[in-house]
Amino acid sequence: MLGILRQKVGGATGLSSQGLGNHMLRLRPVTSALRNYSSATKEMTVRDALNSALDEEMAADPNVFVMGEEVGEYQGAYKITKGLLDKYGPERVVDTPITEAGFAGIGVGAAYHGLRPVIEFMTFNFSMQAIDHIINSAAKSNYMSAGKINVPIVFRGPNGPAAGVGAQHSQCYGGWYGSVPGLKVLVPYSSEDARGLLKSAIRDPDPVVFLENELLYGESFPVSAEVLDSSFCLPIGKAKIEREGKDVTITAFSKMVGYALKAAEILEKEGINAEVINLRSIRPLDRATINASVRKTNRLVTVEEGFPQHGIGAEICASVVEDSFGYLDAPVERIAGADVPTPYAANLERMAFPQIEDIVRAAKRVCYRSAPISATAS
Amino acid sequence: MGLARAIQPLPLPPLADSRPKPTATASSLFLGSTRTLRPSNTFARTHTRTRSISSAQRRSAVAANVSDVKLKPATNLLLTKEEALEVYEDMILGRVFEDMCAQMYYRGKMFGFVHLYNGQEAVSSGFIKLLKKEDSVVSTYRDHVHALSKGVPARAVMSELFGKTTGCCRGQGGSMHMFSSEYNVLGGFAFIGEGIPVATGAAFTSKYKREVLKEADCDHVTLAFFGDGTANNGQFFECLNMAALWKLPIIFVVENNLWAIGMSHLRATSDPEIWKKGPAFGMPGVHVDGMDVLKVREVAQEAIGRARRGEGPTLVECETYRFRGHSLADPDELRDPGDEKARYAARDPITQFKKHLIESKLANEAELKAIEKKIEEVVEEAVEFADASPAPSRSQLLENVFADPRGFGIGPDGRYRCEDPKFTEGTAQV
Structure with a gap:
């Protein structure tokens, strides 16, 4: 802190x-x-920071589950969900078919009823196939229902330019989601950010778009004992x-x-x-x-x-x-x-x-x- | 209503025709069609569960749905010698080119995600070699070989992969985005399902040209290639519906290589028999051995013929296998239940076709060797060409964003602003 x-x-x-x-x-x-x-x-990679944050929040709250492509058996396309399938089983680490529109909407529906889905997009580029649910279903429900239905969901995944992957796989969505009322948009840089912000995002009662960066996953940052504590959260x-x-x-x-x-x-x-x-x-x-x-x-x-x-x-x-x-x-x-x-x-x-x-x-x-x-x- | 009735559950048919059938019987609409592959145990289980629709039933559903369609009996299925050698050459080109890509990727000549086509050559060659230049192909991120089959020169594809100006997209597109207006390769789409509506739009254009613009001779056909993972995506279903509804000249070609990265097809879909989605939307659905280029070609011939004659779309599920990981970055640790890789490697489409060519005396060893040698030279030359080609100049950065770039990146004097000395002052200023 x-x-x-x-x-x-x-x-x-x-x-x-x-x-x-x-x-x-x-x-x-x-x-x-x-x-x-x-x-x-102590040093920790951003990947381990995200992984440990997910792990701790899943351990602390049975309503938290992870859903997305290759999050389970493959251990995550970028290995962010590594080990979670073994620990929490396929009911809480849900491998989906390649249907962003479908599973993002399913996440919103689950959040309506009090679950806390963490929806992984393999990259945020693919969130474009689900953007209807992020903006229309997730971001607006609390307002449209006069505050009666909040949507505690996290949409997370790598965002921003990657290397050598061309026009469709390489762009930043910060500005896009940053303009939508009803969304909170977080952009971690270091391992401290990744841990503290992801834990806050999962505990937050509103939809959070959590924009990671593929090129930072392998980078190590110093972390204090406080950051490593399971109660560590950063304010949104x-x-x-x-x-x-x-x-x-x-x-x-x-x-x-x-x-x-x-x-x-x-x-x-x-x-x-x-x-x-x-x-x-x-x-x-x-x-x-x-x-x-x-x-x-x-x-x-x-x-x-x-x-x-x-x-x-x-x-x-x-x-x-x-x-x-x-x-x-x-x-x-x-x-x-x-x-x-x-x-x-x-x-x-x-x-x-x-x-x-x-x-x-x-x-x-x-x-x-x-x-x-x-x-x-x- | 007729449609609904045809798809109503019918009494369970005898299971007899789940066994292999001779390909050229009158009972099959698509002569290369088979439905008895997938030797894995998991599939056998699913197959038992889902075989309540027999091919007889399927036919009746298809017949009911496209009752005004008169399917011509396919004739002359044999390849001429020239055709056989053309197909063989194309398959070899696909294989040698992709192997070279792997080498060049590891040498740092190409970058990002490079998805190779090894193992699936029978599908690209079996289908695309039947097309005319005006026909269109829409592909995915695994698109190098589709572009090659369609006629885009190997040097243009290789150069694109090297990110050079002589590439088919001047180095702007890259591995996942091959486009060629000359050869009607309409992309290279990197997201699952994206290419299908675009392909359907190309097919829509053919129909529009014929019916609205009165270009009576416009019989252009579009092939949409995609994988088993895409067959669970909404865009696929939306387009099956519209293509059938409007009888568009398109063939939906599913390259079912059984895996979407590390996700088994059998774990991702409620009914693994993708071909069945055709009849559900009122078009023929066909399953074919995608490791057998002859069977693929037979089915393709019939499907393309139907489309060209204005008889509407077809869904073809080609069961195939990729011999490499999803991309060169994929550790590929999950795919090998029950020696799956070895079993499919034993059915290498190129080896099989070569054997067939020699056994049927369509070609001799020396002729095939000569083709292989020629292709190796073509690919070597492509690499040399790409390597020697210039990288894009910096003025290219702002080009091609618009067909009419006025107001964007162009100064009042008509010059691109990147020629301005202030260009490098901050990327926002370009």
Whole structure:
């Protein structure tokens, strides 16, 4: 929960006065020391974090079940459900035929009656075949029934660009689901996020769209004893300040948090002190944390892999323009995926998605540093 | 009402015709049709449960449902020598090409998900080699070989897989998305069931051209290929209904390789006999040994003929097997109940067909060797071509998103904005 503590402090600082920014600076070495310290304690992959969260919630509540393609005997297409079939049996780890529309709707029907389904999409791309149930059945039932029928369901699976799989298998749904009333949309980055947010999602009384990232599954992150505790949950709708800084705010989610942190390291060498916000939740969006940070740094770069138009960056930008316009010292920079379907060819694909250099360049631009324009296409 | 009555439960028929039948009897509408494969025990159990519909009953259902259809007796089922060698060459091309893909994937020349077709060649070659260039093929993510059978040059497919500009989709589509307007390969659909409505739309177009646009000679046929997993998906049923309702010139070709990734067909479906869904929607449903290219071709000939004559759609279930995992990333640990892989490997469609060609004196060993050698050279050349081809230029990134890109990615001077020096300032700015 360190992240949340720090974030509260950061929020208060930013909103009260610029002077306290220096105080935040002094905290930074402490932060990095903590990071080193915790890595010495225990590491956990995002995959294991998700797996253990599912396992614990299934053990704690017999109403929780997992349903989807290849979740059982195959142990999950990405092995997130590994071992669960043996432990909980085929009645609670349900292998389905390839019928997203069918099993997503079945999940909603089960949730109507108090079960807590965790519906796995092999990738979120396939959720398009079930989007009717996610939006029309799951998201709107509580409203349409005047609050009498809530839908405690989780739709989870890998989201966002993968590598080399072309246009249909490689895109971010954050913006899509982020615009739907009645849905909560979570975007874990680290193992701590994955565990804490998935457990909260399963316990939440409302439909949660839980967007994981295939390329993060195998990554290890340090986890504290608190994170490993079976009661560990993260609040839905709270961002985490992953790295404190005073010169520019970089917002990111999922895999892009890692890119933003790497960009911040590069920027630091050049004397720019970037603050990196891990959104964790796209809906509700933690406007308070974002705005507090922007009021402190006066500069904002948003990063996402989704398409630029009507995306997460656009929403964050609107929020900052609405709440903190007077604090901005530079136009907001939005970094997003290119406005094209994902190309297959490796060099085009790389160009279509934000790279660390793009974040560095944008951050320098908002700080009025000159950025040499690269002429190479990777 | 006639339809409903025909499908009413009938008295249980004798079980006699669950045994193998000679293919060329008058009792079978589709001469290659068989219904007695699937040697696994699990299937035997299910089969016992479901054999309440005999082929006689099936025929009556079909006859009732398509009562205005006059099925011509299929004639001249034998292959000419040229046809036989063409089919053999196509099967070899499919196999050698896919083996090469595996090598190139492991060498890092292609990326992402690469789904290989090994083992299923009899279906692609058995069907597609009967088509005209104007006929359409709609495929899935396992689409390389369908594209090759339809005539897309091996070098164009290989180059696409390498992500090069000389690929059939200029490197933009990739392994799962082969398109060729020239050869009427209408994709490469990566989601289950997606291709079926699109294929049905292609068939709809043929009918529309004939009936509305008065292009009397438009007899184009569409083949929709998909797997057993898709046969549980709603889009399949929706399109069976519309295709039968409107008598569209389409053949639904199920490549039942018994496994959807690691999900056994028998575990995923309430009635494993997919062909039965045809009669349920008022079209013939046929089961055929998909490891036997001759039988596939016989059935295909009849089904394509029906479609071309305007007699409506057909559902063909080809029982086949993939010799490799779902994709090259699949550890493939679940598929092998009862030595399943060995049993199907023993029925390799290429080995079987080769044996047939030699035994029936349609070709001799030397002729077949020459074909194999030729194909190896074709595939080698395809790799060299792909390797030597240029990667897409960066200006290509914004191309082809729209047929009319005005307002998108194009500046007021008509130039793509990626030619703008600000292009690299952030991907949002392209």
